[in-house]
Amino acid sequence: MSVVSISMPEALLERIDAFADEHGYSGRSEVVREGTRTLLEEFQGQDIDGQKHACTVTVVFEYCQPAVQQRLTGVRHEYDAIVSATTHAHVQDQYCMELYVLEGTTEALSEFVNTVRAVQDVRAVDYSITSLDRDPIEKTTKS
Structure with missing residues (x-):
């Protein structure tokens, strides 16, 4: 080893x-x-034939860190094709929190999360993925 x-x-x-x-x-x-x-x-096994997923990503960083905010804005623009919405909030007068709503394949979502994790001075990154059925008709129904 x-x-x-x-x-x-x-x-x-x-x-x-x-x-x-x-x-x-x-x-x-x-x-x-x-x-x-x-x-x-963490993202393996979730990609089924390129199926799309909805994902929320929460990013926390210290207040008064404009460089972090600027880098996160750059990431948001880089991944514009999968970012549906963003919001910014202040938490406990000490932190800023960015919330991203994404839609895309697990590969694209994984790239976004990993890019955000690599931003210097980000304190925490958390996410949740929800699978979106490609065709609700394929669900089993009772007759």
């Missing part, structure tokens, strides 16, 4: 250590491996 060196804030490292202890992991490496597997597999 290869050894990889990564940098992370001390507070995050402390949370990983506490999580490992609380949940019976052998150590940090096991937690990071499992988290990485989960991240890499």
Whole structure:
């Protein structure tokens, strides 16, 4: 097995250590491996013949971070083909929250989420995917 060196804030490292202890992991490496597997597999198995999905993406960042807001606006324009709506809100006088409503294939949704996750100084990214039936007639009905 290869050894990889990564940098992370001390507070995050402390949370990983506490999580490992609380949940019976052998150590940090096991937690990071499992988290990485989960991240890499999160969109697999959801793409059925290019079926479209609706998706909401919530992004949180600290208030007074215009550079983050500007980068997120750039992402929104880059993915204009799948972004149906956006809204901006202030939360707890400390954070800004962007909510995106998307419609597209899992590949396109995954690209959007991963691009937003890569924006520096974003504190949290959460999403929810809802499958859209391509043809409601294909549903089984009682006669």
